[in-house]
Amino acid sequence: MTTILELRVQAQLESPGRSFLLDASFNSTTQRTALVGASGSGKSTVLMAIAGLLPQARGYVRVAGKVLLDTAHSVDLPARERGVGLVFQDYALFPHMTVEQNLAFGICRLGKRPNEAERGRIDALIRQFDLEALRGAWPRHLSGGQRQRVALARALAPQPHFLLLDEPLSALDAQLRVRLRHELAEMLERVQVPALLVTHDLSDVEALAQSVIHLDKGRVVDSAITESATPT
Amino acid sequence: MTTSSSRWLGKFTLLAALSISSATLHAQEVVVSAAASLTNAFQAVGQAFEKSRPGTKVTFNFAASGPLLAQIQQGAPVDVFASADQETMDRAAKANLLAEGTRADFARNTLVLIVPSTATAVPQKLSDLGNAQYKRVSTGTPSSVPVGRYTMASVQEAGLTATLEPKWIYGESVRQVLNYVARGEVDAGFVYRTDALIEKDKTRIALTVPTTTPVSYPIAQIASSKNAALGKDFIAFVRSDAGQQILDSFGFSKP
Amino acid sequence: MLTPLWLTLKIALLATLMAGVVGIALGWWMSQRRFAGKNLIDALLMLPMVLPPTVLGYYLIVVIGRNGVLGQYLDRWFGINLMFTWQGAVIAASLVSLPLIYKAARAAFEDVDGRFLHAARTLGAGEFETFVRVTLPLAVRGITAGLMLAFARAMGEFGATLMIAGNLPGKTQTLSIAIYDAVQAGNDAQALWLTLVISVVCVVVLVVSGRMLQAKH
Numbered sequence: 001m002t003t004i005l006e007l008r009v010q011a012q013l014e015s016p017g018r019s020f021l022l023d024a025s026f027n028s029t030t031q032r033t034a035l036v037g038a039s040g041s042g043k044s045t046v047l048m049a050i051a052g053l054l055p056q057a058r059g060y061v062r063v064a065g066k067v068l069l070d071t072a073h074s075v076d077l078p079a080r081e082r083g084v085g086l087v088f089q090d091y092a093l094f095p096h097m098t099v100e101q102n103l104a105f106g107i108c109r110l111g112k113r114p115n116e117a118e119r120g121r122i123d124a125l126i127r128q129f130d131l132e133a134l135r136g137a138w139p140r141h142l143s144g145g146q147r148q149r150v151a152l153a154r155a156l157a158p159q160p161h162f163l164l165l166d167e168p169l170s171a172l173d174a175q176l177r178v179r180l181r182h183e184l185a186e187m188l189e190r191v192q193v194p195a196l197l198v199t200h201d202l203s204d205v206e207a208l209a210q211s212v213i214h215l216d217k218g219r220v221v222d223s224a225i226t227e228s229a230t231p232t
Numbered sequence: 233m234t235t236s237s238s239r240w241l242g243k244f245t246l247l248a249a250l251s252i253s254s255a256t257l258h259a260q261e262v263v264v265s266a267a268a269s270l271t272n273a274f275q276a277v278g279q280a281f282e283k284s285r286p287g288t289k290v291t292f293n294f295a296a297s298g299p300l301l302a303q304i305q306q307g308a309p310v311d312v313f314a315s316a317d318q319e320t321m322d323r324a325a326k327a328n329l330l331a332e333g334t335r336a337d338f339a340r341n342t343l344v345l346i347v348p349s350t351a352t353a354v355p356q357k358l359s360d361l362g363n364a365q366y367k368r369v370s371t372g373t374p375s376s377v378p379v380g381r382y383t384m385a386s387v388q389e390a391g392l393t394a395t396l397e398p399k400w401i402y403g404e405s406v407r408q409v410l411n412y413v414a415r416g417e418v419d420a421g422f423v424y425r426t427d428a429l430i431e432k433d434k435t436r437i438a439l440t441v442p443t444t445t446p447v448s449y450p451i452a453q454i455a456s457s458k459n460a461a462l463g464k465d466f467i468a469f470v471r472s473d474a475g476q477q478i479l480d481s482f483g484f485s486k487p
Numbered sequence: 488m489l490t491p492l493w494l495t496l497k498i499a500l501l502a503t504l505m506a507g508v509v510g511i512a513l514g515w516w517m518s519q520r521r522f523a524g525k526n527l528i529d530a531l532l533m534l535p536m537v538l539p540p541t542v543l544g545y546y547l548i549v550v551i552g553r554n555g556v557l558g559q560y561l562d563r564w565f566g567i568n569l570m571f572t573w574q575g576a577v578i579a580a581s582l583v584s585l586p587l588i589y590k591a592a593r594a595a596f597e598d599v600d601g602r603f604l605h606a607a608r609t610l611g612a613g614e615f616e617t618f619v620r621v622t623l624p625l626a627v628r629g630i631t632a633g634l635m636l637a638f639a640r641a642m643g644e645f646g647a648t649l650m651i652a653g654n655l656p657g658k659t660q661t662l663s664i665a666i667y668d669a670v671q672a673g674n675d676a677q678a679l680w681l682t683l684v685i686s687v688v689c690v691v692v693l694v695v696s697g698r699m700l701q702a703k704h
Contacts, residue, residue: 053605079608086609092602096624106610110620158611299671323673368571373654375672401571402654404671417553417570 003027004194005162009049009059009069022046022057022218028196030225032188034209035198042218043198044089047164050196051086052079064161064194085155085193089167091147093139099150100126100135106158121157129153129187144172145180152184156191163188163195169204181207260288262462263309265300267316267378267449268405269341269424273482274314280478281469288462296405298376304329304454311463314338314451314470316406316424317378321450331460334453337487338470339479341447342425343382346435348416355438358387361420362395370409370421373402379409383422385444410435426483448487490657491665492684498573498661499641502580503588506641507634510585514592514630515618536586540646547579547651569651573659576652580644584637591633595626628699635696639689 005028013020022042035043049057052068061069068082069075094102104122108114114122126132129149139147148168155163168184169177185207188195197208205212205226214222266274271294278290293300293308297315301324304310313330315321324330345361347354353365361369372380380402387393401418403409406427413421414434424447428437451470453463469475476486513532517525535543551558551569561567569575599622607617645663652659654668662685669678 048605051605051609053608078613079605080611080613082609084609086606088602088606090602092600092606094603094606094621105607105612105620109611110616154606154610296671298673302671302673305673368568373668373671375668375674400655404649404654415552415554417568 003029003062004031004064005033005196006060006062007046007050009046009057009061011045011049011054011056011058013045013056020045020218022049024215024218024220026213026220026223028211028213028223030210031192032195032197032209032211034205034212035196035215036200036202036205036212037215039200040217041215043215044166045218046215047086047166047196047198050082050162051084051164052077052082053086066161083158083161085158085160085163087148087151087155087163087165087168090171091139091151093142093147093150093154095139098136098138099131099142102139102150102154103131103157106154125153125157128190145176145183148172148180148184152187156193160193163191163193165195165197167198167200169199169201177201184208260285260462261291262288262311262459262466263291263293264312264314264466265293265295265304265308265310266314267297267300268294268407269316269379269427270294270314270449271407272430273426273479273484276478276482277470277475280474281466284469284474285465290466296372296377298373298378299404301329302376307456309456309458310454311457311459312451312466313454314449315378316341316447316449317381318445318448318450319381320378321452324452329455331453331455331457334464334467335450336452336467336471337448338451338467338475339449339484339487341449341484343379343386343422343441343443343447344425344428345420345422345438345441346410346413346428347420347438348413349434349436350416351419351436353419354436355420357439358390358441359392359395361399362392366419367399368401368418368420369396369399370401370403370412370418372406372409372422373404377403377405379406379422379424382443382445382447383441386441389442389444429483449484489684491660491662491681494573494657494660495642495662495685498576498580499638501577502584502641502644503634503638505577506581506584506588506637509581510588510633510637511592511630514589514594515596515622517589518593518596532589533586535582540583540644541650543582544579544647544650547575547582547647551575551578551651571653571655571659573652576644576648576659576661579647579651580641583644583647584641587637587640588630588633591636592626592630595629595633596622598629599625632696632699635692635699639692639696642685642688642692 008025009022011022022045024042024046035046037043045054048054050061050063057069058071059069063084066083067075068077094105100122103125104114107118107121126135129152131149131153134142134146142150169180172180181204188208199205209226211225213220274292278292281290282288297317297320300313301320304313305327313324321335345355355361371383374380374384387396401412403412406423409421410423410427410431412418414431420438422441428435451467453460453467457463517529548555550556553562553568553570558569561569569578603621604617607621612620643663648661649664654660654664660668662681666678666681669681
């Protein structure tokens with residue numbers, strides 16, 4: 001089994017009155033991995049380190065075959081070059097852009113209008129995530145479930161090699177969560193991009209992941225392959 | 233009433249009585265609005281006046297004659313007004329601001345053209361100001377400052393109105409004009425001889441400028457004055473030998 | 488009759504532009520970094536708003552007066568003298584407007600949720616692109632409101648302007664100075680007319696900027 005995610009990261013975070021040391025090491029061989037732990041255990045920090053949004057991170061990160069961070073060899077790719085998509089806990093959809101513009105952000109760079117091929121990709125995403133009716137909608141008018149679809153589509157727009165999801169269902173109410181858990185599982189299966197999913201809800205782990213890493217106070221305390229594991 | 237509170241009342245009454253009586257003591261105060269060019273001379277006159285009449289206090293308000301008139305028109309509590317030209321006092325009289333029969337001339341002055349002491353170019357005659365090396369020439373704002381009016385009349389008399397028109401830098405008072413020249417911000421300025429004498433180090437007199445009317449200073453009591461007696465005394469002092477001697481020492485001439 | 492108005496508008500517009508460029512840049516810079524002495528720099532930038540206008544005017548004279556720290560070189564090398572010019576008035580007005588724009592810009596930038604910037608970066612945007620496509624559009628309302636207040640302030644600038652630019656009708660006599668002048672000369676009708684003109688303009692500016700501050704997103 002090939003290693004999909006290899007991570008050995010240390011980071012010292014200082015904020016007024018609080019000091020947090022992240023010292024996490026783990027490998028994962030499954031397509032979808034869950035990262036669980038109590039709040040404050042450092043789960044989101046690990047995601048930031050993988051995404052390239054944590055300047056204090058030191059160590060080694062290799063994801064889907066690509067080395068993103070290797071302090072020993074002075075490698076530290078900036079976020080925009082890492083090819084890692086990130087779905088935020090509350091989706092962080094750009095409020096001043098429509099759904100379509102949010103999706104297009106990762107596809108067209110500044111000042112450029114989308115060409116033929118890029119238009120095609122945007123349309124494909126819209127179809128794939130069932131967003132046709134919401135093309136011109138503003139994020140503030142969308143429901144929780146709709147926002148989740150847009151956030152996922154946006155993260156996938158630049159065709160990343162790896163996907164990070166930060167508590168993707170916690171912003172939803174209980175009923176919606178059950179329904180969208182299924183939808184998310186289906187989407188992830190369809191899209192075939194390896195993913196690391198942060199959650200504190202064990203039902204998420206069961207439905208969405210094939211292995212799980214436990215984090216506590218910035219350190220990995222346990223890891224396991226769950227029953228629904230699919231060898232790659 | 234208890235003994236302690238009656239003691240308090242007693243103390244309070246005494247304090248109140250003292251402050252009222254001290255207020256009446258300082259009721260011997262006269263407010264004089266005087267043209268800016270009189271600043272130094274009148275301050276000396278005021279000191280001499282206070283000395284000759286112990287218990288009196290002279291409060292001065294120095295500015296260009298025009299703004300001073302505007303203040304009086306708006307009800308400023310002024311007792312005596314001394315302006316640098318007859319025109320401003322005429323305006324005051326027309327507005328019925330002056331007390332009958334109190335107006336008198338008390339001094340004369342001369343209009344001079346000054347340049348910064350560091351200046352390389354010194355005009356020999358008024359028309360020299362037309363030369364390119366004099367880019368900025370200052371005088372008072374003609375609409376409100378007497379020195380500006382004297383200057384414009386003289387300039388017109390010399391046929392230089394058009395030549396100097398683009399070069400004017402107006403000052404809010406003759407002292408501001410003096411300041412501009414002293415700091416070298418302008419190439420030349422029109423002030424009174426008495427002002428030039430104040431800034432002997434930083435300015436030099438290039439020439440005396442003949443004026444179309446004499447530079448004559450009138451003084452008068454304000455009709456609404458609450459200190460008429462003291463105002464009258466002050467005017468008398470200014471016109472007396474003692475007052476005239478002080479004015480003379482600052483460069484003013486007899487009225 | 489209306490020359491002071493056009494002069495005032497010209498000076499205020501240019502001053503707002505100059506102060507705008509500097510104020511927005513400084514506001515951005517200060518919103519991003521945390522370093523020792525940050526509060527001191529912040530205080531210095533707010534100083535022109537707090538100092539009495541005559542103090543500001545005096546400092547300006549010391550710097551750009553003909554014999555001033557910078558003024559003497561401007562005069563000697565380029566023959567430029569900023570005293571008694573409308574350009575000098577622009578400098579005085581931009582100085583008093585700067586704190587208003589800086590403060591508004593900094594607050595607007597700080598209000599932009601950092602997560603949007605993170606999202607932009609993971610989607611392939613560099614720092615400049617993130618600033619232009621995400622930060623600026625989200626901060627533009629606050630910044631614009633600051634610019635409008637700065638414009639109103641620049642229009643009303645009097646003390647420092649009078650000291651630097653003087654009172655030259657047609658050249659540096661702005662509306663505020665013209666009103667002062669009219670009062671000095673006892674010309675009440677003129678003073679009243681000019682006061683009404685500037686009051687109307689200021690009210691318009693404030694109403695429009697108030698609308699811009701109403702959040703939409």
